[in-house]
Amino acid sequence: xxxxxxxxxxxxxxxxxxxxxxxxxxxxxxxxxxxxxxxxxxxxxxxxxxxxxxxxxxxxxxxxxxxxxxxxxxxxxxxxxxxxxxxxxxxxxxxxxxxxxxxxxxxxxxxxxxxxxxxxxxxxxxxxxxxxxxxxxxxxxxxxxxxxxxxxxxxxxxxxxxxxxxxxxxxxxxxxxxxxxxxxxxxxxxxxxxxxxxxxxxxxxxxxxxxxxxxxxxxxxxxxxxxxxxxxxxxx
Numbered sequence: 001x002x003x004x005x006x007x008x009x010x011x012x013x014x015x016x017x018x019x020x021x022x023x024x025x026x027x028x029x030x031x032x033x034x035x036x037x038x039x040x041x042x043x044x045x046x047x048x049x050x051x052x053x054x055x056x057x058x059x060x061x062x063x064x065x066x067x068x069x070x071x072x073x074x075x076x077x078x079x080x081x082x083x084x085x086x087x088x089x090x091x092x093x094x095x096x097x098x099x100x101x102x103x104x105x106x107x108x109x110x111x112x113x114x115x116x117x118x119x120x121x122x123x124x125x126x127x128x129x130x131x132x133x134x135x136x137x138x139x140x141x142x143x144x145x146x147x148x149x150x151x152x153x154x155x156x157x158x159x160x161x162x163x164x165x166x167x168x169x170x171x172x173x174x175x176x177x178x179x180x181x182x183x184x185x186x187x188x189x190x191x192x193x194x195x196x197x198x199x200x201x202x203x204x205x206x207x208x209x210x211x212x213x214x215x216x217x218x219x220x221x222x223x224x225x226x227x228x229x230x231x232x233x234x235x236x
Contacts, residue, residue: 002036002040003037003040003041006033006036006037006040007037007044007046009029009030009033010030010033010034010037010046010047011046018030023080023081023082023083023084024080024082024084024086024087024088027053027076027079027080027082027088028088028089030050031050031054031088031091031094034046034047034050034051034094035091035093035094035097038051038094038097038098039097042097042098043098047094050094051094051095051098051101053079053080054090054091054094054095055095055101055102056075056079057072057075057076057079057090058090058092058095058106058110059106060072060074060075061075061090062106062109062110062113065105065109066109066113066117067109067113067117067118069087072087072090073085073087076088092110092114092153093153096153096154107154107155108154108156110154111151111154111155111156111157111159111160114150114151114154115151115154115157115159115160115161116160119147124147124150125140125143125144125146125147128143128144128147129144129147129148129151129160129161129164132144132163132164132167136167136171136178136180137179137180137181138180138181139181139182139183139184140183140184141180141181141183142180142183144164145211145212145215148161148164148215149215149218152215152218152219152222153218153222154222155222155223156222156223157219157222157223158219158223161219165216165219168212168215168216173205177205177208177209178205178208178209178212179201179204179205179208179209180204180208181204182204194206194207194210194211
């Protein structure tokens with residue numbers, strides 16, 4: 001039902017309308033809808049055009065192997081007919097839904113940008129992920145998880161996240177689970193809860209553990225090939 005509900009927006013048959021308050025709204029919401037559709041069932045033809053547009057923007061943005069704001073701005077202005085310097089965030093999660101279309105060099109360039117360069121330009125929360133909290137039970141630990149998950153979309157994410165993974169594994173409780181304690185209300189609206197109520201300590205442990213286990217599963221999937229390659233090189 002969610003799949004068909006989202007399709008209606010792209011078909012123009014939805015009773016609800018997309019917000020259109022500024023020039024970025026429609027391309028941003030369309031990409032978000034396609035990203036959700038492709039997560040449920042990839043290769044929907046209604047998303048083909050949006051996918052091709054963002055692939056073109058990404059290839060222009062990272063041509064030469066490094067990110068360029070000017071190239072991304074010019075590409076977005078060309079594709080969306082926008083004029084402002086403020087851009088729609090580059091939709092790399094949508095692009096990675098059809099990973100076979102992404103040249104390895106492009107994915108590697110995106111990894112290094114979002115794993116390091118964007119952080120130094122204020123893309124992530126301050127001190128994240130290169131400086132971890134002194135204590136795992138800290139009021140803003142979930143903000144670190146947000147950045148970990150962001151970088152973890154790419155193959156080879158261990159280049160930036162291996163120390164973070166060690167830190168997570170070292171902070172399991174006696175049951176082998178995780179609990180980051182009471183978290184502050186996040187003004188950026190970061191949600192990742194699995195429990196219908198967060199008022200009980202056990203639910204908090206479930207929320208924390210499920211999110212970290214999901215992160216670790218994706219980390220293993222995106223780095224197993226690199227780890228085998230490294231291991232084989234060490235043997236030779």
